[in-house]
Every structure is written in structure tokens, then in C-alpha cells.
Amino acid sequence: MSADADTRARTSAGTAAHTPTIVLVGHGMVGQRFLEALADRGVTRRARIVVLCEEPRPAYDRVQLTSYFSGRTPDDLSVVGAGFMEEHGIELYVGDAAESVDRAARTVTARSGRVFAYDTLVLATGSYPFVPPVPGRDARGCFVYRTIEDLLAIEEYAKTATTGAVVGGGLLGLEAAGALKGLGLETHVVEFAPRLMPVQVDEGGGAALLRTIERMGLSVHTGTGTQEVVTADGAVTGMRLSDGSELDVDMVVFSAGVRPRDQLARDCGLAVGERGGIAVDERCRTSDPAVFAIGECALAVDGRVYGLVAPGYEMAQTVAAVLSEEVDEEDRGFTGADVSTKLKLLGVDVASFGDAHGTAEGCLDVVYSDSRSGVYKKLVVDGEGVLLGGVLVGDADSYGLLRPLTGTVPPVSPEQLVLPAGAGAPVALGPSALPDEAVICSCHNVTKHAIGQCSSLAKVKKCTKAGTGCGSCVKVIEKLLPAPADQGLCGCFPYGRSELYEIARTLRVTSFAALLDSHGRPEARGGEGCEVCKPTVGSILASLNNGYILDGEQASLQDTNDHFLANMQRNGSYSVVPRIPGGEITPDKLIVIGEVARDYGLYTKITGGQRIDLFGARVDQLPAIWTRLVDAGFESGHAYGKALRTVKSCVGQTWCRYGVQDSVRMAIQLELRYRGLRSPHKLKSAVSGCARECAEAQSKDFGVIATANGWNLYVGGNGGATPRHADLLAQDLSDAELVRLIDRFLMFYIRTADRLERTSTWLERLEGGLDHLRDVVVHDSLGLCDELESLMAAHVDAYQDEWAQTLDDPERLRRFVSFVNAPDAPDPSVRFVPERDQIKPDLTFLTLEGVASR
């Protein structure tokens, strides 16, 4: 590793100083956070860091483990930034667990036989799932729920199973139950305690949770233990419960809690707790000062083992501070942590914080319970009204606000905090009511004050990491951020694109000058506008269907590409791109393209969008080239515009043995429908004839994938610099339903997106995201759909081929000259040289010519 060698070279320069080695055992979320903290503090630059990771892959997000079943891949779950290890010269050994520690010699021996000497050893071995000692627990069909490998095994076994049981009705147990249900199994949950999630919620909360979960079709058995796993031929066939009943099940998942993994520590004689856990002090130091323990394997000074990730992160920071010798005098180290949690289990919000069970002496409860809707909220307060804690089930929206208020007297009465909106309650209590020292992000321990130092959510995430853990605090953070001072489009307009669209639409403004003089910034009124707002307003006016884009004032608004209906290349020549709908083309048309390219000496290239670019045309050649193309039946491909580009397709059912629909027909239909549609940015689309997805529809602004029953519509995909997989908007649509939904989607995007904002970033920014989009365009929650459809209908009716329109009008053709004073003269600066049997721009000439003219 060169970076590492580099590090050593730097630190040993001058003195022959020994480079300290830090060995980290365990690469889970806490281990990775520890490495990041070392890097942040510069320790990685002066020490050699070795990481032993037992699992076959680097650290991943175990909290989100279940999301594997909703389509996230193991790579999606990774919490290690690309290139992190290389950048910081960290040696990571995956699939190689630490086997033993020799504290006298200060060495760790790995399973592979590798031996590492250490100056400092950090144990982050995490925990292991507790499996109750019942007969049959090792049978085929018994699983635990802890690693990606466990999930892969469960998924595989579930293919042959119809019924499953989960032992444990806690947080992880319910996640596992949800996963089994999602795999199509009839699912039982067996919980020894009298209610679900006994650690987090009280009896009332457990009851609300039980009703909701049973309504989802899961069978819940509380207050009963597992007596035996019944087997036949070594495989699971059933379960016998302590109440005498029996369940017929094909597989069992044990999720009855975790225990700290402290065996390595025990074997080398470190002090451990009576009930497990490596004993540490407030700096997370074990009984050996050269050895630290962090995360779920550590027994903290307050006598607790923390099974949550946030306290683990705090311990990681604590040790990194010690190792960087930057311990703040004020910092008391890790003395205990908040165990507040908020999560969505099987779609149900569950949160608990502070003294959720009301254990403080003399405390009082304020409870709101609605069994019908499965909502249960309880706040615990003391005699003086100080909020001590609470439980929220079914509706945990107020968690972000209530948790930071814990320990204070809330500014409104407790009952107002639990009553639902609309019940005469809501005194709007915003995050502005929180004190500066309130912790907003409990995963990363970030205060309101720290968030106030940042100007945007992106900066908050980057500088403080707040909002990057469980994400439950993001809404509150957004409310705390100052509204950006000026959201204007440019120096000429104080409005953004979507506002200008609304102004132009509702006030029927049809010219740029009128819009600038009525709605521009005072200092810009009467001026020329600028290169930012002119094309933007030009696109809005075009979207609102104000006719041919190059007539009258609109001509002065278009970028040069739109102005000449072609794409300017680096030497001032243009490329020509005829539309080839769906990528389908007849031999005769192919021949015409070939002949035109040959006759005008153009460079030809097949594009990624299944059409053909012709490069190297001078502006005065464009009309003649297009006359030939239009005569042969071609139309403008709008490659020059912020408009629909292509709808790619695979060959589909007609030819392909896997195809289930005629993808080419649909691609052509869509491309012809939306051709010429002006939008905030370019639009790309594709139609695949089956789930093999050869057309790559999921990387498009709107992508269509055939199913046996119709079409699935995906939106918001992107390739390019920031790839994004499209989101599934609706399934199994008929032709008519598909077209109607795309009409609405595109018009809603055109209406609300910013300038040069692709659908992918627009969807990321849209408040409420995909759910909101679906509400608006599928369920018509804003009552907009009729209007969106009629706007699109107007576009489809009014569409005309811009090149045909141009060629028909001598006045419009007058601009296509290189020189206004010499209409027949070609531009001598547009020159070409040969390259691989075609041409390329002569750039040497451009440079030389420039020098000569100075």
C-alpha cells in the first residue's frame, strides 16, 4: 500500500521513530466510525492501522439490514466510502477474524495465521444473537438474523418453506417477521414477555402495536416461551410452546436478543462483566491500558451493554480522541447514553425516549390512545412538568421534537403534545422552540446550535453527520435551517423557474420583455436579461405552447443550438440529429442518412440513444442537409433542445424469445407523443420488453418495463455523472393508463422543476419524494391531473416539425448564413482534417489563426 508506505516515510523522517500500530478487531458500523474518527483527527497519517474483519465484506449498515429484502443490494448497504481505505492507507483484511491475543507480546493472531504486533488494540467485536437452549435449535431450517449471510441463507431456505416462526418479539424480531412475511411465508411471532417490544414500549404501546401487526396478517403469541423445535430427518417441522400449544412451521428464526462477543477478551484474561461484556472505563479502556473496547461488546462504566449504534459511535469518538491525544478537559468520556429510538417496523412508527417506562419516583403519565387507528402516545412528566420520556406507536412524527425537549418543561402543556392534529389541540410547536443545546441528531449527538452553523442540509450532513444515521431527524433539521436568502434564478429575476412558470401560465405572459419588466428585479427591468434567464423563459414559453420557437422575440431567447436547430461543436460547426423513433429505421432511410453524410462530408457516429449523429456541418449547409432529410421523411430530433431526446427500445416480443410485450411499438408511440416537448432539462426514456431490461429503462427520466399484464412505469432515473436508479411509480398499466400517467408526470415536472434540474434531482428534492409524486399524479391529491393532461393534449395537438416549418419559410431561412454581408461565403475558419477515414475539426488551425489575428 503506497499511501501507507508514504505515511511511514513521513513519520519516520528525522528520527528513526517507531510508527505506532493500531489494530482494530471487528469492522462493523462502530468499527468503521472509529476509522473515520481516526482519519478526521489525522491519526491515520501518523500510525499504521490494521483492521481484521470476520465477515466477507467491509462494514455495512446493519440497522437497515432488512432493506435488503426491499431491493437494496449488499453494496447499497455498505457504509464505507469508495476509496476510503486506500486514501487513508488502512490495511483491511476481510474474511479474516482475530483468533487470539497475546497481551504480553502485544500481538494478535488472525485465523489465516497472520500475526500483527500492536501498540494499541481496539476491540469492536459486536455481539452475537442469543439462541435459547431448546432442543432442536441446531436443526436444518433454524436461523439467526444478524448478517447479510444470514439473510441470504433465510432467503434461500424460504423458497421451499410455507410457514415460519420468529422467536422474539423485540425490535429485530419484528424486522425478521416482516422479512419472512415479505418472502411469502405465513408468519408467527413468539414472545416470552407479555407484550411486543418489551424493552422499548409499555403495555399500552405494546397493545397498539399488537393490533396493528395482527391486522397485517401475522400471528402473534405473547407471554409464551419456546419449549422445543420439532424436527424430522434433521429438519424443522414445528415448534412446541410453553403453553402446551404446537405450531407447524418449516423454518425458525431466532431473534431473542443479543449478547456481547467477549470471548477473545476472556481468552486473553481481560476483565469482563458477570453477565458478559468487556469491562471498560469512561475512556473505553479495558483492564489492559493498551486495549480498548467499543460498541456492543463493551460493558460501559454505568454497568450497561448498549445494543444501539449511537452509543457505539460515541465510544468510537471517545477512543479516537484518546489516541489522537486531543482529549478535551471538559469531555467526561463515555459514561452512558440515551437509548431513545425511532423506527418503522412493518410500516408502523415506533419510538421511545428517555424514561419511557416511567420508573422515576412520583412521575405522572399523559396518555392518548386510539385503538381504531392503532395510535398510542404516552408522555412521562414529573411533578414540576419536566418531560422525562415517552412512548409513541403508530404516529411518531412528534419524536423529533419531543426527544430534544426531554429534561425541560415543554413550552406547551403535555396533553397538547400528544393530541392528534385537528383535535382542537395543535398549538404549533416548531423546532424553533428548542433550546440551543438540545440534541437534534441522537445518532451523531449533534445539537441545535451546531446545526445552526450550517446553511443547507447538505452542509449539515457533511460537517456534522447529523441526519446520516437513522434519518429520523432530517425533517426537524430542515425546519431549523434558514430559508435561503435569495432563490432567484439569476441577477435579473428574484423568482425561481417554477415560480416564473406559474406567473407566465396564470397571467398569460407571452413575452420575455413583458415578464422581465413586470416581474424582474427593479435594477434589471428594461434591460436585456442574461444568458441564464433568457433560455429559461424561452423554454417556459415553449412549454406553454406559444408556437414556433424562433419567431418574434422568442428567437432572441434561444441558446445558439435552439437558434440554429442544431448542436454547436467546438470549432463552430454543427451536428445534425434526425429523429429515429424507438431506434427503428428502414433500410431506405438508413441509406438516405448515409448519402447525406457522404455528400456533405459529415462525420457519422451512432449515439447512445439509438440514433445517428452527423457532425461537421457549417451553418449555411444546414438548410440543404435538412431539405434532403425532411424529403426522406425525417424530422428534427431535438438533440439541440432541453426537450425529449429519444425513447430507446429493445426489440421486444416481436422477435425476442423472452419478450412479453411489443416494446418497439410502445417506444415509437411515446417518442412521437412527446417529441418537441420543451422542459427544464433534456428528457430521456426507454422501453424494455421484459424484466431483463435490455433498454436500460431504469436509468431514464421515465422508463417503461413490460410485464405479463402490461407495463411498469419507472421515473427519476439518470445515467451520467450522478447515476440514479429510477423509482417504480406504478405497475401493470394498460397502454392508455401508461400514457396518461406519463402525461401527468412530465407536465408536473415541467411545472415544478428548477432550471436545468433533471427528473432525478427534482425527485430527490421534491418534498415527500416518490410518495408525494404518486399522490399527485396517480391519486390526484392536488386535483391537478385534468389540467396536466389538457396541457399535454395541447402540446400533442400543436406539435409541428421545427425543421419542416423552417424550410417552408424563406424569412426563417435567412438566418442560416455564415456571414450577413456575404451570404454565399462559407466560413473559412471551419476546417477539418482526416481521422480514421472520416473527418475531425482542425483545431491546430483555430489556434494558429487566432495568433495571427492578434
Add this chain to the structure above:
Amino acid sequence: MKTPEPRKTPEPLKTLELSLSPESWMTVCEESRLTPGRGVAVLLPDGRQAAVFRDRSGRTYAIDNRDPFTGAQVLSRGLIGSAGGRPFVASPLLKQRFDLETGRCLDDEEVAVAVYPVRAVQLDPALP
């Protein structure tokens, strides 16, 4: 929703002239050939090119057509705008802006393009 705009506003016939050296003017074209807010390219007798623009209020400007950042003769095809009351053109290739009155690049103070005097002359109706 469609609002047809008059294609041409009638105006007195004027000719644009450009000066390459003191007291010497060359004819460019009729002023009406310029769309307000856009430019045209002019081939100069020595083979160089000029970019002539007309703004919304009818004022005309002429600068060198060559974009110094790319070497391409394209400035006439840029969009014009105004900032702080001063007119500029943005190169259509990489969008650097040039002051139309001074030729100075607004995005790189070490770069400038040549500026030419330009004027509109009323045609003598008596001439054929």
C-alpha cells in the same frame, strides 16, 4: 394560449456600418436583419470576422467574432444580456461573458476581444 407575434416591426430603412480604421466605414447590412437581442457575423476584408449585435432598445455593438478561449469564430451566436446596466455577450461554447462596449471578458480579467465602432445610417431615399 397561442399569441401570434408580428414578424416584423416596420421601421425606417437604415444601414449598419462598421469602422476598421478612423474615418473609414464599411457597409454591413440593413439594420433590420438583426433580431433585437442577437448577433450576426460579418466577414471583414482582411479575412477576420466581426460580431455585430443589436439590443432591445435598438443600440448596436461590434466586437471580434473569435472566442479567445476556444479559437472558434462564434461570439456572434451568443446570447446577449445586461448586468449593472452594461451589455454583454456570453460565448455559446463555454459561456464566458464579454462586455460589448469594451471587449473585456467579465469572467477573466486578462482576456479581451477587439471592439469596432458601428453606426446606423439612414438611407438616402433619393438613391436608387
